[in-house]
Amino acid sequence: MRIRRVTAVIAGLTMVVAGLSAPARASAAGTVTHVEGVLGSGAAYVFDVPETWNGTLLLYSHGYTPKGAPNPAQNAPSAGARETLLGQGYALIGSSYADTGWVLEQALPDQIATLNVFGARFGKARRTLAWGTSMGGMITTGLLERYSGRFVGGLAMCGLEQGGVANWNNTLDPLFALRTLLLPGSDLPLVRLGNQANAFASAGVLNSALAQAQTTAVGRARTALAAALHNIPAWTDPALPEPAPRDYETAQRNQAKALGTTIYVGLSWREEAESRAGGNMSWNTGVDYRRMLARSSLREEVTALYRAAGVSLDDDLRALARAPRITADPRAVAYIARNLSFTGRLRDPLMTIHTTGDALVPVQVQRAYREAVRSPELLRQAFVHRAGHCTFTDGEMLAALRALERRVGSGHWSGTSPEALNAVAGSTAYVRYWPAPYPRPFTVGAR
Structure with missing residues (x-):
């Protein structure tokens, strides 16, 4: 009309x-x-x-x-x-x-x-x-x-x-875990991205590492740990049946697919938000990822997949604890707190x-x-x-x-x-x- x-x-x-x-x-x-x-x-x-x-x-x-x-x-x-x-x-x-x-x-x-x-x-x-x-x-x-x-x-x-600050903080956590565990020693940019080209470049590297991780039991266990830090659920696609309660392999497969979206949001959407905030609005200084895993809804899944892969979960949590941390720009945090935290x-x-x-x-x-x-x-x-x-x-x-x-x-x-x-x-x-x-x-x- x-x-x-x-x-x-x-x-x-x-x-x-x-x-x-x-x-x-x-x-x-x-x-x-x-x-x-x-x-x-x-x-x-x-x-x-x-x-x-x-x-x-x-x-x-x-x-x-x-x-x-x-x-x-x-x-x-x-x-x-x-x-x-x-x-x-x-x-x-x-x-x-x-x-x-x-x-x-x-x-x-x-x-x-x-x-x-x-x-x-x-x-x-x-x-x-x-x-x-x-x-x-x-x-x-x-x-x-x-x-x-x-x-x-x-x-x-x-x-x-x-709220906004918590959203960007917790969106950073799984990406930090993927970079630390799948790309050890990498300084791949996760914040202060500057432009969309840089965001997509980082996303491409992380997605390639994630795809490679799916080919080994160790990689799948580490993917589950990254997913647990964001509490990505076992059932993520309504077109697929819900996994059985202890079907951790199917759960991890679903979470790996969802992490592709998390990577896109955590880099492309982050860069757009950083351009408004005038810098990086999230941090992981002082964050205890071992404690975060203990509180996660995916803790049992992660423990089971590490046990099945024959790799030490403690070693990977120590690697996360030792990895150089990311600091925030206070003015950017203040902007996101205003727009919008509760x-x-x-x-x-x-x-x-x-x-x-x-x-x-x-x-x-x-x-x-x-x-x-x-x-x-x-x-x-x-x-x-x-x-x-x-x-x-x-x-x-x-x-x-x-x-x-x-x-x-x-x-x-x-x-x-x-x-x-x-x-x-x-x-x-x-x-x-x-x-x-x-x-x-x-x-x-x-x-």
């Missing part, structure tokens, strides 16, 4: 507003008014407002978009969720953010500006909920911590709930959901936030037993949203047990689960 473009000035804001198509389409709640536009920052936004609006506004925050990739505005995690919610009378809004990459500095104000434009056009919502997926789950948590007066609650799905101060209810088999953002991030939060009665966490990152069904996401709404409406949590969530979702995947400790927690004001 063609959209007529017009220019308008919203009081107090410098915005370029795209015209709307009205009605855009029909829904169970009547016709839907569809609005697209551009904020003064350059971020695009999109609104969908049903004719019979129930007064609840949902602000959606989307996930990470690599530098230079298409970056449209999004107002729902899926087409199915969008149509269901519009049919039930919810208004849906969201922005693209002004840039791509580690765009936390721009994302939060762009989302608040999107709220402001919506209010100027459609009036004040009866209640506003924030929700988002992946980096958007992180943004959702940041919005609740920093703009609590604008929301009554939030739903963070598969979010980076450990204080744990909530004033409104937050519900989080996470898959147990998430290799990109391992489920232990939820433990990190739970241990940081100052008002635990405001937080509820639920877990879906499935491989993959953000691999929820529409029903599972909407069931969590309903539970959050009940908390907002009643003042107390109900219907958050796996059985209750599954009944609403039409699923069997919500389970009782307690994540292992996050390897390297970080909250603002503590190092």
